[in-house]
Amino acid sequence: MSKLESLRIAIVHEWFVNYSGSERVVEQILNLFPHADLFAVVDFLEDSQRGYIQHKQVTTTFIQKLPFAKTKFRQYLPLMPLAIEQLDLSAYDLIISSSHAVAKGVLTSPHQLHISYVHSPIRYAWDLQHQYLRESNLEKGIKSWIARWILHQIRLWDTRTANGVDRFVANSQFIARRIQKVYRRDAQVIYPPVDLQNYVLCEQKQDFYLTASRLVPYKRVDLIVEAFSQMSDRQLIVIGDGEQMPKIRAKAGKNVQFLGYREPAELKAYMQNAKAFVFASEEDFGITPVEAQACGTPVIAFSRGGVTESVIGLEGDRPTGVFFAEQSVDSICEAVLKFEKYQHLIEPKVCRDNAMQFSTERFLTEFYNFVKQAWENYSKEVSRRIP
Incomplete structure (x- = not known):
């Protein structure tokens, strides 16, 4: 590790405001390279939350000081490409960006190696644009055309800045295909770390049955609730809170129980005891289905996105769940009935074993080896160029 430890390393992330999937990746990259410096568009972590970034100071952009940035920083998306380009990384040998929006767009020079761990190309600017406009009530009118023009400009910028990345890493095969589609670049797949010890x-x-997520439109918890409301003899527990809570509650039957937000320890207990975990969104990877399997709990999931790589369907030799083909109430109902018919084929121990391949230890080994090999290859290439 000595060669990498001697490098000047910068880690660039979109924003530090909470602790979710992409932040878990940054946390483990920092565990590998604790001497690295951190950069981001904004940093609004409270002192009590800064443990996962080792209480490091984060260099931020001008957006940090704009009005209402702490709560409305996403509204400054049109300025983020400009902002991320103002971060001065010229003093570093190795830049590692953790990107789902603009982090990969930092400016680097030919004598620097830039590795980008991509959680997804900017979702709402590419294949999910129409869904984003629909959910934001921006399908018609002058605001719609302004939004479409901004997203068009972001796509142009996003494509151009892909040229500044030397090596891409994707968090799933699904995202690797999206990277190929958008940037025409290959990406090494290294699944994100899932802390499974507890x-x-x-x-x-x-x-x-259990479902747990933020109650926002793309998670499609509304479909799960509607489906179980039609199956009144089956109990569903919903954990999570969000903007759609009133709307989803209105669709629920008496057999659906809403618990709101629950601390991780309590959520784990529900995961352990649930007959199955139901998951209806199209995710880049999807951590909660892996966590459920680590408890020995089967997963009933929409058959698109990263979850198809972490859950083994009934067609597999050692199944850990059941897939449904459409994001619809009928499709979910059919999947639940199918699960109940074949659940004897799904063993809790097999679910657990399958989940363990996504452990934090596995991520640390794979990502470190990737960075080490990339730096060695880069160093050899630079040596050949020097007369």
């Missing part, structure tokens, strides 16, 4: 196998299940 998820305990439980083989005795109770008679309820």
